[in-house]
Each structure stands twice: as structure tokens, then as C-alpha cells.
Amino acid sequence: MIRSTRRRSVVAAVALASGVSLLLAGCGGGSKATDVTTSKAASTDKPTGVANSTRVLNVWAGSMTPIVANFNPFSPNVLHAAMGPIYEPLFAFNKAGSGDPTPLLGESYEFSADGKQLTVKVKSGVTWSDGTPFTAKDVAYTYTYAFSKPSYIVSAEATDDTTVVVKFDSPQFTNEFSLLGTTFIIPEHIWKDVKDPAKFTNDDPIGTGPYILKKGSVSSQAYTVVANPQYRDAAQGKPAVKTVRYVGLDGNQNAEDLVKQGKIDWTGMFVPDVDAVTSLGIGYINTPQDPTTIYTCSNADEGCTGAQTDKAVRQALNVAIDRKQINDKAFKGLGGTISPTFALLGRDDKWITDDAWKESPQSADAAAAAKILEAAGYTKGSDGFYAKDGKTVSMTLKSPSGWTDYNQAAELVASEAKAAGIKITASTISEQEYFDARGSGKYELLMGGVVGTSVADPFQIYKDWFAGFSTTKVGTPLKASTWNFSRYSNPDVDAAVKAAASTNDEAKRKEQYAIVQKNIVDDLPYIPVIINATQTFFNQKDFSGWPTDDDLYQFPPSWGSVSSGVILANLVPLS
Amino acid sequence: MKYYGRRVAFYAVTLWAAVSLNFFIPRMLPGDPAQILLGKLARNGDVTPAVQKNVELILGGSHEPLWNQYWAYLDNIVHGNLGISVSKYPEPVWDLIKDALPWTLCLVGSATIIAFAIGIVGGAWIGWKRGSAWDHVIPFTAFLQSVPYFWLAILLVYFLGMKAGLAPISWGWDVQTYDHPEWTWASMVDVFQHAVLPALTIILSAVGGWLVGMRNMMVSTLAEDYIVTAEAKGLRPRRVLWVYAVRNAALPSFAGFAVALAFVVSGSLVMEQVFSYPGIGKLLITAVSNADYALMQGCSCSRRSPCSS
Numbered sequence: 001m002i003r004s005t006r007r008r009s010v011v012a013a014v015a016l017a018s019g020v021s022l023l024l025a026g027c028g029g030g031s032k033a034t035d036v037t038t039s040k041a042a043s044t045d046k047p048t049g050v051a052n053s054t055r056v057l058n059v060w061a062g063s064m065t066p067i068v069a070n071f072n073p074f075s076p077n078v079l080h081a082a083m084g085p086i087y088e089p090l091f092a093f094n095k096a097g098s099g100d101p102t103p104l105l106g107e108s109y110e111f112s113a114d115g116k117q118l119t120v121k122v123k124s125g126v127t128w129s130d131g132t133p134f135t136a137k138d139v140a141y142t143y144t145y146a147f148s149k150p151s152y153i154v155s156a157e158a159t160d161d162t163t164v165v166v167k168f169d170s171p172q173f174t175n176e177f178s179l180l181g182t183t184f185i186i187p188e189h190i191w192k193d194v195k196d197p198a199k200f201t202n203d204d205p206i207g208t209g210p211y212i213l214k215k216g217s218v219s220s221q222a223y224t225v226v227a228n229p230q231y232r233d234a235a236q237g238k239p240a241v242k243t244v245r246y247v248g249l250d251g252n253q254n255a256e257d258l259v260k261q262g263k264i265d266w267t268g269m270f271v272p273d274v275d276a277v278t279s280l281g282i283g284y285i286n287t288p289q290d291p292t293t294i295y296t297c298s299n300a301d302e303g304c305t306g307a308q309t310d311k312a313v314r315q316a317l318n319v320a321i322d323r324k325q326i327n328d329k330a331f332k333g334l335g336g337t338i339s340p341t342f343a344l345l346g347r348d349d350k351w352i353t354d355d356a357w358k359e360s361p362q363s364a365d366a367a368a369a370a371k372i373l374e375a376a377g378y379t380k381g382s383d384g385f386y387a388k389d390g391k392t393v394s395m396t397l398k399s400p401s402g403w404t405d406y407n408q409a410a411e412l413v414a415s416e417a418k419a420a421g422i423k424i425t426a427s428t429i430s431e432q433e434y435f436d437a438r439g440s441g442k443y444e445l446l447m448g449g450v451v452g453t454s455v456a457d458p459f460q461i462y463k464d465w466f467a468g469f470s471t472t473k474v475g476t477p478l479k480a481s482t483w484n485f486s487r488y489s490n491p492d493v494d495a496a497v498k499a500a501a502s503t504n505d506e507a508k509r510k511e512q513y514a515i516v517q518k519n520i521v522d523d524l525p526y527i528p529v530i531i532n533a534t535q536t537f538f539n540q541k542d543f544s545g546w547p548t549d550d551d552l553y554q555f556p557p558s559w560g561s562v563s564s565g566v567i568l569a570n571l572v573p574l575s
Numbered sequence: 576m577k578y579y580g581r582r583v584a585f586y587a588v589t590l591w592a593a594v595s596l597n598f599f600i601p602r603m604l605p606g607d608p609a610q611i612l613l614g615k616l617a618r619n620g621d622v623t624p625a626v627q628k629n630v631e632l633i634l635g636g637s638h639e640p641l642w643n644q645y646w647a648y649l650d651n652i653v654h655g656n657l658g659i660s661v662s663k664y665p666e667p668v669w670d671l672i673k674d675a676l677p678w679t680l681c682l683v684g685s686a687t688i689i690a691f692a693i694g695i696v697g698g699a700w701i702g703w704k705r706g707s708a709w710d711h712v713i714p715f716t717a718f719l720q721s722v723p724y725f726w727l728a729i730l731l732v733y734f735l736g737m738k739a740g741l742a743p744i745s746w747g748w749d750v751q752t753y754d755h756p757e758w759t760w761a762s763m764v765d766v767f768q769h770a771v772l773p774a775l776t777i778i779l780s781a782v783g784g785w786l787v788g789m790r791n792m793m794v795s796t797l798a799e800d801y802i803v804t805a806e807a808k809g810l811r812p813r814r815v816l817w818v819y820a821v822r823n824a825a826l827p828s829f830a831g832f833a834v835a836l837a838f839v840v841s842g843s844l845v846m847e848q849v850f851s852y853p854g855i856g857k858l859l860i861t862a863v864s865n866a867d868y869a870l871m872q873g874c875s876c877s878r879r880s881p882c883s884s
Contacts, residue, residue: 219754436610
């Protein structure tokens with residue numbers, strides 16, 4: 001028995017070893033067959049003649065692995081390169097500045113006096129990346145495409161090869177950005193044959209943008225786009241960066257490490273310790289854009305419950321918090337100052353109708369908070385907290401676990417509120433519970449973001465976040481395109497928003513904005529905290545042409561829809 | 576015959592219970608997939624009305640009673656159809672799993688085997704040399720085992736990846752050189768290099784358990800009478816060690832190894848997240864954070880032999 005063991009153990013060892021090697025051999029099993037030649041050719045980073053134009057630009061735009069091929073601009077899972085680099089809208093609006101939009105496929109546009117008709121001149125001589133000429137018919141087709149057509153469009157017609165006339169059922173001045181700046185123009189000759197646009201992944205996208213998809217380059221980890229030879233500015237050598245690779249990554253730490261190693265050339269993400277990155281010579285720009293607020297379920301009529309349904313409590317909390325401390329501690333001092341009007345300071349200044357509303361208070365004022373509460377009939381109890389009718393002012397402030405900046409901010413708000421006699425319990429919940437709570441309105445206070453407007457005008461926030469017609473009763477999720485999580489509803493605001501929507505006259509709009517601002521500054525359904533940092537890191541050693549503080553020609557982060565295409569076309573490799 | 580009938584019935588009930596739990600547990604999680612998806616899209620700026628409409632189209636369709644969904648699910652499972660992922664819509668769940676599973680099986684599977692082999696051989700040696708300086712290895716590896724998994728991974732990334740530059744810190748292969756891994760020598764070496772740090776994480780945190788178990792078994796086995804007999808017979812020490820002692824001392828470890836293999840997939844969750852490794856654990860995290868029921872079911876299915884097939 002024992003004598004025979006040696007041979008057996010050898011057999012067992014061989015079996016084990018072959019098992020391991022089988023497992024190892026299977027490792028490549030996840031790969032898809034691909035033509036070796038193309039993938040090799042593009043990857044050798046050898047400079048050939050012209051500058052360093054074969055240097056590949058590596059981008060992380062926030063995609064997580066696994067990446068799944070999807071270049072359908074109507075899909076929520078569309079990959080970043082489709083939006084801007086491959087497909088283009090008519091104009092590129094600059095979210096970071098207040099100038100005129102940059103013409104892309106369009107040349108000029110004009111609204112009729114009543115706002116019910118839009119006439120757009122488009123460029124001539126443009127071709128799709130498959131060689132088919134682009135005409136105004138494609139634009140008309142896009143605007144009337146059944147799957148994506150907004151309900152307010154009545155008709156869209158190409159009157160000649162370069163003119164499109166779009167008709168609406170009501171004045172649409174305020175949808176200028178949505179129509180011209182986010183509607184990606186699709187080729188009629190391809191899309192007319194698409195049977196089910198919801199399921200269409202568009203693996204071979206035909207666009208007009210500076211880039212086309214490199215065939216067979218999509219893997220679970222990355223995909224590559226190359227210069228579009230049919231691009232309208234190809235004769236001027238644009239885009240000068242010939243190959244751009246988009247990668248997928250699963251964490252900010254991972255991305256930050258790769259930026260430091262020089263393996264990622266462009267990304268937009270939150271990095272608390274900026275100096276550790278910029279000290280390596282990596283370019284950096286911060287363009288605060290989106291407000292961070294405390295959502296309050298403010299409207300008892302719509303079913304909100306809790307102390308925050310009393311305006312006085314919200315006003316007291318508004319003056320009780322120390323915004324500078326919150327910015328310094330929770331947001332590493334990278335956030336911007338917020339205006340209670342929700343107009344972006346520096347960009348939208350002309351829309352702020354009263355100088356008193358320029359900035360939210362930057363330091364805590366417990367005495368002012370006490371005054372507001374006492375005037376509203378609250379009395380301080382022996383426990384140090386205010387109460388009315390035997391009920392202590394006590395609320396829960398929730399934030400999603402893992403969003404560490406929000407979690408810290410919530411803790412700070414709680415301790416600052418305590419100093420002012422308001423009891424706030426900060427707690428964290430899962431992301432799912434958080435989205436559920438804000439959608440259904442079943443919460444008291446939430447740390448939450450407001451989506452900043454993409455044009456130099458706060459209107460979209462007033463309409464989507466403050467208007468009564470943008471909300472629902474507590475328990476019913478909000479409808480698409482509406483974000484009024486606070487359940488705020490005020491007839492004066494609603495009327496002013498509607499009135500502002502029907503005019504293009506700046507003075508008249510300002511009159512209406514004054515009404516909106518007066519109400520929301522007083523009612524505070526969202527208590528403004530700071531403007532979130534939007535950080536962008538870029539490789540300035542190998543590429544030039546990035547947006548800078550002096551020349552902020554487009555919104556800089558790599559995930560920016562449309563803007564990323566404009567920036568890529570503008571970059572120049574340095575030799 | 577009666578015996579086999581009982582066994583088959585037992586396994587059938589187990590399978591049904593596993594498959595049903597698989598269906599109901601994800602649905603008990605809070606959160607509406609449509610709200611989650613819109614919330615995430617909005618974090619990155621504008622959500623066009625067309626996309627919003629599409630989200631409702633994709634995710635709004637499941638208002639059927641749970642009971643009907645359950646029957647449809649069972650029917651699909653029987654036909655080997657795992658459904659369509661909503662977080663990666665319209666990609667079929669099976670395609671996602673098919674791409675991810677080999678990476679996890681290879682990496683975590685081989686790392687588990689390597690850790691086991693090191694543990695058995697090392698433990699046998701340390702047990703043989705009991706009382707010597709080798710014993711000090713044990714507390715050290717036990718310490719490594721108690722370090723949280725992700726923390727160990729981050730330390731490895733920082734010191735071996737960033738500071739020393741010894742190994743790549745992300746992905747399963749070098750995306751800057753290859754669009755896809757190829758069946759060439761250079762590409763396979765590249766894939767191997769990318770597996771070094773993730774595998775090291777698993778080996779370092781797993782080896783301690785095998786080591787201490789094997790060493791202790793060796794110590795008690797070496798005290799057995801038949802070892803003394805073997806030594807008294809004048810057998811060479813090497814033969815006593817490997818043929819008489821290890822064979823018996825390793826038995827409990829082999830029993831444990833079978834269980835360890837079953838945890839291969841779940842052990843990959845954190846590691847794949849840290850290294851952006853294209854495996855199944857990462858897929859499961861994506862599924863859970865997006866309330867993607869079909870993908871969750873698929874991922875947890877592939878962790879149980881009955882329906883992975």
C-alpha cells in the first residue's frame with residue numbers, strides 16, 4: 001500500500017498541475033477574436049513624421065467596467081464617445097461661460113417673435129462618416145423622429161438643403177438649449193431602417209463628429225475612436241489628436257493612480273488632495289457648477305411631515321449653518337459660493353435681481369436663528385432645543401453612504417444646528433434608499449444636488465426644481481424631466497415661470513425672475529449650501545489646447561456631453 | 576432505488592429553494608431601478624428628455640404582479656435564459672457573465688490553489704521543524720490574514736504598484752497595447768503580469784489559514800505511534816515526512832479546500848473593485864447598486880453549480 005504511493009502522488013501532482021494550467025489557459029477565454037493587425041498598428045506609439053500625432057490620448061470619462069458597446073444617443077447606457085466626438089448637435093453651448101453658442105452642424109438660428117417657430121441654417125458641404133452628404137433633411141428627420149420627438153414639436157421641415165423650420169405648439173424660447181444643444185443629429189438613411197430604437201446598440205455609429213469608432217476596439221475595459229477622415233475640418237488637420245482611447249475604471253482611487261502614472265491623459269473626477277497630482281506637472285482646472293443643497297420635504301399640503309414643513313424652521317436652519325466650515329471640511333475648500341437665487345455666481349450675475357440675494361450667509365449666526373424661531377412662537381426647552389406646542393424641532397438629515405463629502409457635510413450641519421437649538425440627526429442610507437426617498441418624498445431632510453443649468457440662465461432650475469407643476473404628492477414618484485423633490489408649490493412662482501417662458505425679452509424675463517427669487521429666497525425649499533467642485537485633470541506635457549481659466553471656451557471635464565467633442569477637436573499633440 | 580428517489584427529491588427541493596431565493600431576495604431590496612438610473616445620470620449633468628423617456632420605457636415595463644414575474648423567471652431558467660440586464664440594457668445577462676466568468680475563475684481559482692499549495696507544503700515543513708525559527712512565520716501570516724481584504728489590496732497597489740512600479744495596478748490586460756487579449760506569447764505574459772497584484776492579494780490573505788491548520792495537524796500527526804515506528808524502522812526522514820505524516824495531516828485541509836473553492840466567486844468582489852479587474856464580482860456590485868434584478872440573479876446563479884452549467 002505505502003510502497004505504491006510515490007507513483008500515485010506523482011499522478012496526483014500532474015493532475016493538480018494540469019488543472020491549474022487548464023484554469024490559466026482558460027483565462028483568455030473572455031476575449032473576443034479580433035484582427036491582430038489593427039490593434040497592433042494603433043497601439044505602437046511611435047512618432048512618425050508629423051509632430052507626435054500618433055500619441056494616443058487616454059480618457060476616463062467615468063465609465064465603469066464592464067464596458068458594453070452602445071452608441072445609441074437615445075440610450076441611457078450610451079458610451080461617452082457617442083455624445084460629441086461621434087454625434088453632434090447643431091450648436092455647442094458653453095456651460096462654463098456666458099458667450100454665444102459655438103456653431104457645430106448649425107450656422108445660425110432665429111426664433112419667431114411669438115416663440116412658436118425656429119428657423120435654423122445648417123452648414124453645407126458636410127458629409128456623414130460613411131460618405132453620404134448631410135443635409136437639412138437629416139435635421140428635420142431628427143426633430144420629428146417618433147422615438148425622441150418632444151411633445152411640443154408640431155412639425156419640422158427642410159425648406160432647402162441648408163434650412164430647417166421647426167414649429168411648436170407654444171412658445172419655446174426656454175427650450176433653445178435642449179433643441180439646439182442636446183439634440184444629437186442622426187442620419188436619416190441609417191435610422192429609417194432601425195426597427196426598435198430602444199434596443200438598438202448602434203455598433204457601427206455613423207456621425208458627423210471629429211471621430212469615428214475604431215472597428216473591433218470595444219472590449220469590457222476600453223474602446224477607441226480614431227479621426228474621422230470625412231470630418232468637415234479634416235482639411236485643416238482637425239482633429240490633430242488622431243486616436244483617443246476611452247477606458248473603464250471602477251474607482252476614483254484607481255483613476256487617480258493612473259493619472260499620476262501618466263496612463264490617463266484626461267479625466268474629470270473628485271480628488272481631495274489636488275497638490276499631490278498637480279505637483280507632478282499635471283494640468284488642473286476647477287469649474288464649480290452644480291449646487292449642493294439640503295432638500296427639505298417642505299409642503300405639508302402635498303403630504304410632507306416633520307418640523308421642516310414650517311418655513312421658520314427652514315429659515316432658521318439657513319442662517320444656522322456655517323457654509324465656510326462645511327466647504328473647508330467636507331469639500332476640502334474646493335466648492336464655490338452659492339447664491340440663494342440659484343443663479344451661478346460669476347456667470348449668471350445679471351439675472352440676480354436684488355443684491356441682497358447674491359450670496360447665502362457664509363458664517364453661522366445662532367442668534368439670528370433664535371430670533372426667527374422665537375418670532376414664530378417657538379420656545380427653548382431645558383434640553384437646549386426649541387419646541388412649539390410640546391413638539392421639539394427635531395429632524396433626520398440623510399445622505400447616501402459612501403458619498404463621503406455629503407456624509408461629512410451632514411454631520412457638520414447637525415452640529416451647527418445643535419448650537420442654534422435645532423435638533424438634527426445625521427444618518428446614512430444606501431444609494432437605493434436615497435433615490436427612492438427623494439423620488440417619493442418620504443423624507444424630512446436630505447443632502448442633495450441640484451443640476452446646474454447648461455446655459456447662463458437659472459430658468460431651468462426654476463422650472464424643473466421649484467415649479468408646482470414639476471412635483472407630485474408624497475408617495476408618487478416624480479414624472480420624467482421634473483426634479484421638484486421638495487414638493488414645493490407656490491402659485492406666484494408657477495405663474496412667473498410660465499410668464500418668463502413665453503418671452504425672449506431680457507427685461508421682461510427679469511421681472512418674472514424677481515418674483516421667483518423673492519419667493520424661493522424666503523421659502524427655502526432647498527437650503528443652499530455650496531456649489532460643488534467640478535475638477536478636471538489633463539496632460540499638458542503632451543497635448544495643448546485645453547480650456548483654461550483665461551480661455552474657458554468649453555466645460556472642461558472629460559464626461560461633458562458635446563463639450564468633450566469640441567475640446568478633443570481643439571487639442572494639439574506636442575512633439 | 577428508494578434511496579436514489581429520496582436523493583433526487585432532496586436535490587430538486589434544494590434547487591427550487593435556491594432559485595426562488597435568488598428571485599425574491601433582490602426584490603426585497605429598497606429602490607426603484609428607474610429612479611436610481613435617472614439619479615445617476617443626473618449626477619453627470621443633463622439628461623435629455625429622449626433618454627428619460629427611454630429609461631421609463633426600459634424600466635417601466637415590470638408592473639406585472641410579482642407572481643407572474645416569478646413564473647416567467649422559472650420558465651426562463653428552465654430554458655437557460657437569464658434575461659436582459661437593465662443597467663447595461665439591452666445586453667443579455669448571459670453575455671455579460673460569459674465575458675466575466677473566465678477571468679474570475681482563472682484568477683481567483685489559481686490564486687486559491689496556489690495559496691492552498693503553499694499552505695500545505697509550508698505548513699508541513701514548519702510542523703516538521705516545530706520549535707524552530709520557522710514557527711515565527713505563523714503569526715506573521717495570521718496577521719496578513721486579519722488585514723481587511725481591500726486594505727491589503729490598496730497597500731499592494733501603493734507600494735508594489737505605485738512606489739516600486741513592479742506590476743500594473745488596473746485592468747486584466749494592458750488596454751494601451753491590446754484592444755483585446757490575444758493568443759500570442761507577449762499578450763499572455765501581459766495578462767499574467769496584470770494578474771500578479773490581484774492574485775497576491777488573495778494568496779497573502781488566504782495562505783495564513785492553510786498554513787496554521789496544516790502545521791497543527793502535522794504536529795499532532797508526528798506524535799502518532801506509526802511515525803515513531805517508521806522512524807524506528809530506519810526510514811529516511813524525507814520519506815517519513817511526505818509519505819507517512821503529510822498524507823494523513825493534509826486530510827482535513829483537503830476537506831476544507833472543497834469548501835474554499837465554492838467561495839472563489841464571492842471572494843473576488845472587493846479585489847475586482849480595487850483593481851478594475853473584469854470579473855464577475857464587479858458585475859454583481861454593478862447589479863446590486865443599480866437594482867438590476869436579472870443581472871443579480873444571473874451573477875448569483877453562476878455562483879451555484881445547479882444553474883450555471
